[in-house]
Amino acid sequence: MNILLIGAHPDDSEVVAGGTIALWQKAGFKVTIASMTNGDKGHQTLNGAELATRRKEESLRSASLVNAQSIVFDIPDGELEPTLAVRKQVVRMIRECKADLVITHRPNDYHPDHRYTSQVVQDAAYMVTVPQFEPDVPALRDNPVFMYFMDHFQRPYPFQPDVAVDVDAVMDIKWKLFDAMDSQFYEWLPWHMKTLNTLPEDAEARLTWLEGQWGPLLSGITEQLRPALNQWYSESHTASVRYAECYEISEYGHQPTRDDLIKLFPFLD
Numbered sequence: 001m002n003i004l005l006i007g008a009h010p011d012d013s014e015v016v017a018g019g020t021i022a023l024w025q026k027a028g029f030k031v032t033i034a035s036m037t038n039g040d041k042g043h044q045t046l047n048g049a050e051l052a053t054r055r056k057e058e059s060l061r062s063a064s065l066v067n068a069q070s071i072v073f074d075i076p077d078g079e080l081e082p083t084l085a086v087r088k089q090v091v092r093m094i095r096e097c098k099a100d101l102v103i104t105h106r107p108n109d110y111h112p113d114h115r116y117t118s119q120v121v122q123d124a125a126y127m128v129t130v131p132q133f134e135p136d137v138p139a140l141r142d143n144p145v146f147m148y149f150m151d152h153f154q155r156p157y158p159f160q161p162d163v164a165v166d167v168d169a170v171m172d173i174k175w176k177l178f179d180a181m182d183s184q185f186y187e188w189l190p191w192h193m194k195t196l197n198t199l200p201e202d203a204e205a206r207l208t209w210l211e212g213q214w215g216p217l218l219s220g221i222t223e224q225l226r227p228a229l230n231q232w233y234s235e236s237h238t239a240s241v242r243y244a245e246c247y248e249i250s251e252y253g254h255q256p257t258r259d260d261l262i263k264l265f266p267f268l269d
Ligand SMILES: [Zn+2]
Pocket: 008, 009, 012, 111, 114
């Protein structure tokens, strides 16, 4: 199975799906992590080509920890538009990955780059099967399943957790994916969250600090997700889950049966 995650920025997929990425790697799936922008605004002092180059290297390093392919488009951060040219690039990428499953942001996420990433992926969802559109890259005969990353936005409707994955067993890997992106997790995000003064110097201590910073944020939502987890795991199993990652099925693309979903997420109980 080929899994393609399309985030707007070079750390989006890792934050919301890093555990599932690790589980797919263990299952022998081919995973591609794409970022529609180069992330060149995500820092309090660095910017432009210097930051874009650093973030591309970090994405590669992080992806290599889970044997994933990394693709970073050279579109400036904050400037993504869902144009025909970008739609063509996305159609080509989905075809070249021979994706069975594509996951992206929901269309009403907070950041304009997230919304336009969602728009452009939705615009590509049918066109990947049309041979005369971008005919030099063979069209897919089977339309992939399209899904959305979890978010907390309520309008026009709240996130629907159609698939819920227990990622407790691979959280050590997820923290290492974050750790590989030091410009974000040790510089920009703590600066933005005003916690930079609590960051330790030592590399081992930083990993513990990461878990302390992000653990409550990522586990805080699990209580709400327990009914969704119960759809996929026994209640006795679900009761002890601390970290879960969830996905909503898009109305576009192939509409998966429960059996299809178990093929795409073979680690579901
Ligand atoms: Zn983002």
